[in-house]
Structure formats: C-alpha cells, structure tokens
Amino acid sequence: MRVEFQGELDALEAGFQETGEIVLRSIRGVVDALRTQDVELCDEVIAFDDEIDDRYHALEKQIELVLARQTPVAGDLRLVLALLHSGLHVERMGDQCVTIAKLTKLSSHLDTKQTVIESLVDMGDRCEEMVKVSLDAFANRDVERARGLHGLDELVDRANRQVFGEVLGYVNDPEALEWGMRQITAARCFERIGDNAVDIGEQTAFLVTGEFAEFTDASH
Amino acid sequence: MEAPRIDSGRIAEVSHGLDRSEVERREKVFSVSDLSVAYHGNVALDGVALDVHKNTVTAFIGPSGCGKSTFIRCFNRMNDLIPGAKVAGTVLYHGQDLYARDVDAVEIRRRIGMVFQKPNPFPKSIYDNIAFGPRVLGMRGSMDDRVEQALRQAALWDEVKDRLKDGALGLSGGQQQRLCIARALAVNPDVILMDEPASALDPISTTRIEDLMHELKRDYTIVIVTHNMQQAARVADMTAFFSVLVDDEGGRRHGILVEYDSTTKIFTTPSDKRTEDYVTGRFG
Numbered sequence: 001m002r003v004e005f006q007g008e009l010d011a012l013e014a015g016f017q018e019t020g021e022i023v024l025r026s027i028r029g030v031v032d033a034l035r036t037q038d039v040e041l042c043d044e045v046i047a048f049d050d051e052i053d054d055r056y057h058a059l060e061k062q063i064e065l066v067l068a069r070q071t072p073v074a075g076d077l078r079l080v081l082a083l084l085h086s087g088l089h090v091e092r093m094g095d096q097c098v099t100i101a102k103l104t105k106l107s108s109h110l111d112t113k114q115t116v117i118e119s120l121v122d123m124g125d126r127c128e129e130m131v132k133v134s135l136d137a138f139a140n141r142d143v144e145r146a147r148g149l150h151g152l153d154e155l156v157d158r159a160n161r162q163v164f165g166e167v168l169g170y171v172n173d174p175e176a177l178e179w180g181m182r183q184i185t186a187a188r189c190f191e192r193i194g195d196n197a198v199d200i201g202e203q204t205a206f207l208v209t210g211e212f213a214e215f216t217d218a219s220h
Numbered sequence: 221m222e223a224p225r226i227d228s229g230r231i232a233e234v235s236h237g238l239d240r241s242e243v244e245r246r247e248k249v250f251s252v253s254d255l256s257v258a259y260h261g262n263v264a265l266d267g268v269a270l271d272v273h274k275n276t277v278t279a280f281i282g283p284s285g286c287g288k289s290t291f292i293r294c295f296n297r298m299n300d301l302i303p304g305a306k307v308a309g310t311v312l313y314h315g316q317d318l319y320a321r322d323v324d325a326v327e328i329r330r331r332i333g334m335v336f337q338k339p340n341p342f343p344k345s346i347y348d349n350i351a352f353g354p355r356v357l358g359m360r361g362s363m364d365d366r367v368e369q370a371l372r373q374a375a376l377w378d379e380v381k382d383r384l385k386d387g388a389l390g391l392s393g394g395q396q397q398r399l400c401i402a403r404a405l406a407v408n409p410d411v412i413l414m415d416e417p418a419s420a421l422d423p424i425s426t427t428r429i430e431d432l433m434h435e436l437k438r439d440y441t442i443v444i445v446t447h448n449m450q451q452a453a454r455v456a457d458m459t460a461f462f463s464v465l466v467d468d469e470g471g472r473r474h475g476i477l478v479e480y481d482s483t484t485k486i487f488t489t490p491s492d493k494r495t496e497d498y499v500t501g502r503f504g
Binding site: 076077 | 449450487490501
C-alpha cells in the first residue's frame, strides 16, 4: 500500500539523519579548533557549512514535493512537519558552528585563558552529546529519551553562565576583555545548539503524541 | 489599564471545521443507536451508534463494502425501497423514531432530501425540475420565487436564469448536480443527504459543490458519503470512519463504525489504528 510514498517518507527521514550526522562533524570540528586554537580548522568548519545548507535545502525541496503530491495526513503529516522543523534546527546548528569558528579566528591574535577555553570545550562536548541524543530519540520515536534533553540542556546553560562570570573578571584588562567578549558570544552559540537539540526533542514528542508542548517555557 | 503594546489579536486565524465540543453543543438532528441493516438475512452493517448535529457537515468515509451508503440511506428510509432490506435498532430524528409505524416515509423524504452520485435530473425543463416537488406537495406561494431561491441557494441561478425553459439534460454534469441540489432544497428540507455527490464531476465542479456545502450548512444539516478522503477533510466538521469486519469462522463480511470524531482529529491524530491506516492510505 502506497509503497512509493512510504519510500519517499523513508528517504526524507534518512536525509534528515544524514544532515544531522554531518552537523555533528561540524560541531566536533569547531570544538577541536577551539581547544587547539587552530585557525585552519576554523576555515574548514566555515567552508563545510555549504554542505549542510545544500542538504537542508534538498530536504526542504523533497518535503515540498511530498506535501504537494502525496497530501500526507495523520502520522505521516506529523512526520513530514517534524522533519521540516527539525531539519531547520539542524541547519541552524551548522550556522552556530560557523559563528564560533569565525569568533575563534577573530580572537586568535589575543592571549587565551585556559579556564574559559575548557568551559567552552565542555559546552561543545555536551552539545555534541545532546545532538546525538536528539537524532537518536527521533529515529527511535523515543519520547522519554527526548525529554531527557531538557536536563542535559541545563548543564549547557550552567556552563554558559560560568563563561559569562569568568569574563566579567576581565573588566580592567581591555585586551583580555575583547577576547572574553568574543568567547561569551561563542558560548551563546553553543547554548543555542543545545536549545535546538531540545527543539528536535519536542518535535519527536509531537511526532509520537500528536500534541506539541515545549519541554520548558523559555519565556519566563 | 493600558492596552497591551503587542496585539496578539492581529494574528489571523485559519478557518477550519468546528471542533467536537462546538458540534456537540448543537441540537441533535439524528441520534442513532445499535443500528444494523441486513439484506435477505445477510448483515451489511452492525452495531452503529452516532449523533448528527444541526448545521454541521458530517462525512462518512471507508472502503468499499463498509456499509456507509447503506447507513446514509437509513436516514431517510431509502432502504424501505430495497426488497429484502431489514433495519434494526433506533434512528431518532429530532427525538422521534424514524422507523415507528405511524411515520410517513414520504414526509420524511421531503424533510430529508437526498442527492446521488450521478446527477439525475428529470427529462424536463430546468424550471420544472425545481417546481416538481413543490407542486406535488401543494406548497403555497409564488412558484417563480421558489424556483429562483432554490437555484440561487444552489449557486446555479446566474448560469441558468436566461434559459429556465431549456431542458435540464442540456446542462453540464456539474450544473446538473447543482440542479439536483436545488431540486432538493425547493421543498424546504431540514437535512440534505449526499451520496458521493461529486465523484462523477470534474475538479472545478467538485470545488463548486464543496463551496456550496459550506454555504448550505448555515441553513441545513448535511450528511455526505465520500470516497474522496480529502473532500471529507475539506468540507466536514465531523467524520465517521467505517470499515469491514470479516467473521473469523464463516468469512462473512459486514460494515462497522470504527471511529467518529471531529474531522480535524480524524485527519491529524485518529485514536484507532485502523483509521490511521485508512486515512494514510495503508489499508483499503
């Protein structure tokens, strides 16, 4: 029954997971670049984003065609909508990696502070784990695992605040402050990657239950 | 208190069917319980219970042989005309038993009009097609006004007003179907039953019939059987999914009601896996 259509849905989901996999490579790359302050690796991460964008646009185009030609309903419709949303979240993660890479390049001529770099690397590692969990929970329709992302995100948020607090201490040293301000922005980018992973978790819950609910209300 | 600076009221609302609680607040037109229909002792439909509410569109969907056409014919006792058909259970129409002995089936069919899959105008003029029912029933008032009003309600007036004396069979299929709807409306019905009203029509004519349903539900209660699931999704407030139950031992098949809910629910998060499989095209 609707073999062709099922094949198209499977291909969409595979396309999303592949995009997620290459975003993970981008996150890994930018974390390594931060740790080693490797400007060339930063350039690679920046260039690599074209690949992520191309895959996202291909996914979006395929979703447009499936919506137009197959008019999915019920669980199929939720899957297509969840893939469209989640694909965009993944694409945004790639953009965050580009920003972190650019910031690392921009501050490469300044002295680094190891405590802040360690916090950022810690954030990046946690984000990588969160993205893996979000992709895995989506693939397995595992709502409980998806809900667990909220707890992981709290740890990323805490590390983000630590970076901010650390940089506040540089207020009397203009050069350290310039470097620190750029690291605050990089931390903010990781923090957004964590949020995007939680968003994918929320899409998993929507896909399975048919109800959309934010895991936490970020507006308060 | 100061007005909020961000006005959420400016976010446009998408028009969709009524939700279930809105529908259920409306007066019950039909209340069906434990209904079964058999033809010459063979059960075609069994154990159906549902309510149809006033000024709503209710759609029946399901695979061939699920009994949806049999069911819609119970609402105006059309099964009485089929030899060997036996209806058991209760169909209340505004609280009165439709199958009670003292009920006049002809009066029922005036109050509960029907439009069929294939347009079936009489081989008479456009005017006479509409005037036939009111004349037979001896309805009072200006016949010209009645004909015009019915044709207007069926969104056909502008296309035929200059050729009312022409034969109805000269109209296009879509126009003939709207003529049949006008003919049903001319006798002041309460309910319009439509059995696959657009399945023989092209997409433009289908759209006109669907638009018409949205208009007509302000004044009438509409029940529609359709094979076209997207049509149900577009026009209906409530949707009932019927399926075929195959008897384990004898292999006999009969129709059952699987799920009845708001159309939005049926097409987004149906409760029953059989409904999900059908609306997503994985079964039937």
